[in-house]
Amino acid sequence: MTGTLETIIRGLGNGSVYALLALGFVIIYKATRVISFAQPALMLAGAVAVSYLAPVTGFYLGALLAALLIAAVALGIERVAIRPMVGRPVFVVAIITLGIDVVVRVVVNSLIGRDVRQVGDPWGFDLVALGPLVVQQRWLAMMAAAAALVTLLFAFFRHSKYGLAMRAAAYDQETALAQGVSVSAVFAVSWALAGFLAAVAGMFVGTGQGIEQTTWIVALKALPAIIVGGLDSLGGAVAGGLVIGVVESLFQSYQGAYLPWLGQNFAIVSPYVVMLVVLLVRPYGLFGTREVERV
Amino acid sequence: MSGTRAGGPSAAPAIPTGRSRRVRGRPLLHTSYAQDMALLDTRAKRVSAAALVLLALALSAVLTDPALEVLAAAYVLAIGAIGLNIVTGYAGQVSLGHAFFVAIGAYTAAALSGPPGGDTLGYGITEIWVWLPAAGLAAAAAGVLVAPLATRLRGLYLAIVTLGLVFLGEHVFKEWQELTGGVGVGREAAVPTLLGVRLDQDGAFGTREQQLYLLMLVLLVVFAVAARNLARSRVGRAFAAIRDRDIAAAVIGVPLTRYKVLAFGVSSFYAGCAGALLFTLSGYVEPGSFNLLLSVQFIAMVLIGGVATVSGAIAGALFLSLLQPLTRALPALVPVISGDTTQTPNVFQVETVLYGLLIVLFLIFEPRGLFGLWIRVRNYWKSWPFSY
Numbered sequence: 001m002t003g004t005l006e007t008i009i010r011g012l013g014n015g016s017v018y019a020l021l022a023l024g025f026v027i028i029y030k031a032t033r034v035i036s037f038a039q040p041a042l043m044l045a046g047a048v049a050v051s052y053l054a055p056v057t058g059f060y061l062g063a064l065l066a067a068l069l070i071a072a073v074a075l076g077i078e079r080v081a082i083r084p085m086v087g088r089p090v091f092v093v094a095i096i097t098l099g100i101d102v103v104v105r106v107v108v109n110s111l112i113g114r115d116v117r118q119v120g121d122p123w124g125f126d127l128v129a130l131g132p133l134v135v136q137q138r139w140l141a142m143m144a145a146a147a148a149l150v151t152l153l154f155a156f157f158r159h160s161k162y163g164l165a166m167r168a169a170a171y172d173q174e175t176a177l178a179q180g181v182s183v184s185a186v187f188a189v190s191w192a193l194a195g196f197l198a199a200v201a202g203m204f205v206g207t208g209q210g211i212e213q214t215t216w217i218v219a220l221k222a223l224p225a226i227i228v229g230g231l232d233s234l235g236g237a238v239a240g241g242l243v244i245g246v247v248e249s250l251f252q253s254y255q256g257a258y259l260p261w262l263g264q265n266f267a268i269v270s271p272y273v274v275m276l277v278v279l280l281v282r283p284y285g286l287f288g289t290r291e292v293e294r295v
Numbered sequence: 296m297s298g299t300r301a302g303g304p305s306a307a308p309a310i311p312t313g314r315s316r317r318v319r320g321r322p323l324l325h326t327s328y329a330q331d332m333a334l335l336d337t338r339a340k341r342v343s344a345a346a347l348v349l350l351a352l353a354l355s356a357v358l359t360d361p362a363l364e365v366l367a368a369a370y371v372l373a374i375g376a377i378g379l380n381i382v383t384g385y386a387g388q389v390s391l392g393h394a395f396f397v398a399i400g401a402y403t404a405a406a407l408s409g410p411p412g413g414d415t416l417g418y419g420i421t422e423i424w425v426w427l428p429a430a431g432l433a434a435a436a437a438g439v440l441v442a443p444l445a446t447r448l449r450g451l452y453l454a455i456v457t458l459g460l461v462f463l464g465e466h467v468f469k470e471w472q473e474l475t476g477g478v479g480v481g482r483e484a485a486v487p488t489l490l491g492v493r494l495d496q497d498g499a500f501g502t503r504e505q506q507l508y509l510l511m512l513v514l515l516v517v518f519a520v521a522a523r524n525l526a527r528s529r530v531g532r533a534f535a536a537i538r539d540r541d542i543a544a545a546v547i548g549v550p551l552t553r554y555k556v557l558a559f560g561v562s563s564f565y566a567g568c569a570g571a572l573l574f575t576l577s578g579y580v581e582p583g584s585f586n587l588l589l590s591v592q593f594i595a596m597v598l599i600g601g602v603a604t605v606s607g608a609i610a611g612a613l614f615l616s617l618l619q620p621l622t623r624a625l626p627a628l629v630p631v632i633s634g635d636t637t638q639t640p641n642v643f644q645v646e647t648v649l650y651g652l653l654i655v656l657f658l659i660f661e662p663r664g665l666f667g668l669w670i671r672v673r674n675y676w677k678s679w680p681f682s683y
Contacts, residue, residue, distance in 0.1 A: 107648075
C-alpha cells in the first residue's frame with residue numbers, strides 16, 4: 001500500500017511538471033488557436049540556462065532569471081516568426097513552430113554537449129519521510145512549485161486587467177479588438193507566459209537526473225495531457241498533466257510485474273495510449289469545448 | 296469525368312470533346328472538359344515532362360555510383376512525400392504519423408523477403424512485385440484502421456494523435472525483436488529481385504547503383520502519374536472539397552468518412568511502398584529510424600516543395616535529399632564549420648538548422664514552396680519583356 005502511495009506521489013510530482021508544460025501549450029492555443037511545437041526546445045533551453053546560471057547566482061535566483069530569459073526568447077520568437085503569420089491557417093503556423101523547435105534545439109544541444117548536465121538543484125535524489133511514506137524531495141518541490149504557479153496564473157486570469165483582456169481575446173478576437181484590447185499584446189504575453197512555464201518545467205525535469213540532448217522528448221508528454229484535458233481548458237491542462245503523470249508512474253512500477261508482454265519501457269509511451277483511449281470516448285477531451293459549426 | 300455527363304439528357308453533342316479542337320498557338324484555350332482535365336494540359340508541359348524523364352534516365356549513365364545512390368534515395372523519399380501530400384495537401388488532414396506507415400511498409404517487405412529460419416522473421420519471397428504491393432497494402436490497412444480516429448477529429452487534434460502513433464509504433468518496433476532485430480541491431484532490408492534478377496548486385500543492366508536508380512526512377516514515375524490521376528479525378532475533387540471546407544463538402548454530398556478513410560489508405564499505401572524501397576538501398580533497417588524526425592522530414596518536403604502538387608512533392612524531396620551532400624561539402628569551403636561531430640559548429644548542426652530555417656522561411660515568404668517559386672519565374676518570362 002505504501003508502495004502504491006509512493007508511486008502515486010512520484011506520478012503527481014512528474015504530473016505537475018507536465019501540467020506546467022501543458023498550461024503553456026493551452027495558453028498559446030487559447031490566444032492564437034495554434035499548438036506550439038516549439039515548447040520542447042524552450043523547455044530544454046530553460047533547463048540549460050539554469051544549469052549555466054545556478055553556479056554563478058545560486059539555484060533559486062538562477063531559476064528565476066532563466067525563466068525570465070526564456071520568456072524573453074519566446075517573446076522574440078513570437079515577434080519574428082509568428083506575428084507575420086496572423087490570419088494564415090493554423091496548421092501552417094504549427095509547422096513553423098516545428099521548424100523553430102528544430103533550430104532552437106540545435107543551438108541548445110551544442111550548449112549541452114555530449115554529457116549529462118546538472119542543473120544544480122538542492123534536492124537531487126534526497127529522500128524525505130512523510131509518516132510511513134518515503135519519497136524524494138524533488139517530487140514535493142515540483143508539486144509545491146506547480147501549485148503556486150497554477151494559483152498565481154489562475155488569479156492572474158481571473159482578477160487582473162490583462163488576464164481579462166486575454167480571456168476576452170481568446171473568446172472572440174474581433175469583439176475584443178473592438179473593445180480596445182490589443183490582441184497582438186495578448187499574443188505576445190501568451191508566448192512569454194508559455195516560455196516562462198516551459199523553462200520552470202525544464203528546470204524541474206533536470207532535477208536529480210540532469211539534462212541531456214534527448215530530454216526534449218519529455219515535453220511532448222504534455223501533448224497527451226492537453227488532449228486528455230481538452231485543448232482549450234486551463235483546468236483541463238492541469239488535470240490532464242496530473243492524470244498522465246500518475247498513469248505513467250503506475251505503469252513504471254507495476255507493468256513489468258503484471259503486463260510484461262507490453263515490453264520494457266512501456267511507461268514512456270503509456271501517455272499516448274491514455275490519449276487514444278480518451279479520444280475514442282470523448283473526441284474533445286475531458287474538459288474541452290465541443291466545437292459547434294454553423295452552416 | 297465521363298461519368299458525370301453520361302446520365303443527363305443534356306449530354307448534348309454541342310460540348311466538343313477530345314483534342315481535335317485545340318487552337319494552334321493558344322495553349323490555354325480549352326474547348327472541352329477533356330482538355331481542361333488533361334494530365335498535362337499544354338504542349339510545353341508534355342515536352343518538358345518528357346524531357347525531364349529522359350534527362351533522369353540519361354543521368355544513370357553519366358553520374359558516379361555514390362551520386363546515383365543519393366538520387367535513388369531522393370526518388371524513394373519523393374514517393375513517400377507524394378503520399379503525405381495526398382492526405383495532407385489534397386485532403387487537408389494533417390498527419391505527423393507518416394513515419395509509422397513507412398515503418399510498416401519497410402518491415403512487411405523485409406519480413407517477406409528475408410531469409411527463412413534466420414534470427415528475424417523471413418519468408419524468402421524476394422520478388423519485388425510481391426513484396427512491394429504487399430508492403431503498400433499492409434501500410435494501407437493500418438491507415439484505414441487509424442482513419443476512424445481521423446474522421447472524428449479535426450485539425451491539430453489529429454496532428455497530435457498521429458504524433459502519438461509515431462511514438463507507439465517506435466515502441467512496438469523496438470520491442471518486437473523477432474521482426475525488427477531490436478534497437479541497435481536491426482535486420483536486413485527487403486531484397487529487390489525482378490523476375491529472378493537481383494537488382495542490388497552488379498548485373499546485366501549496369502552496376503548495383505545504376506540498377507537501383509533506374510528501378511526507383513521507374514517506380515517514382517508510376518506513383519507520380521497515379522497521384523496526378525487521382526488528384527484530377529472525382530476522388531481528387533472530393534479531397535479538395537473536404538480540405539477547403541468539410542461541412543460545405545458534406546452539404547454538397549461528399550461522404551466525409553469514406554473519403555477521409557480513402558485518403559489515409561492511399562497515403563499510407565504510398566508510405567508503405569516508400570518504406571519498403573528506402574532501405575533496399577542501404578540493405579539494412581534499424582527500428583530507431585522511424586521517429587518523429589522522419590515524419591517532420593516528410594512534412595518539410597511537402598511544404599518546401601509545394602502543398603497539393605505532385606511536382607512540388609518531388610522537388611521538395613530532391614531538394615532536401617541533396618541538402619545533405621551539399622552541407623557535407625561545406626567544411627572544405629567554410630573553414631569555420633567542422634566535419635567533426637564533437638566540434639561546434641559542425642555540418643550536422645548546420646544541416647539541421649537549415650532544415651528548420653527553410654521550413655520557417657518558406658512558410659513565411661513563399662507558402663507555395665518551390666512550386667510557387669517556379670510559378671513566379673514562369674509568369675515573369677511569360678510576359679517578358681513587359682513583366683512588371
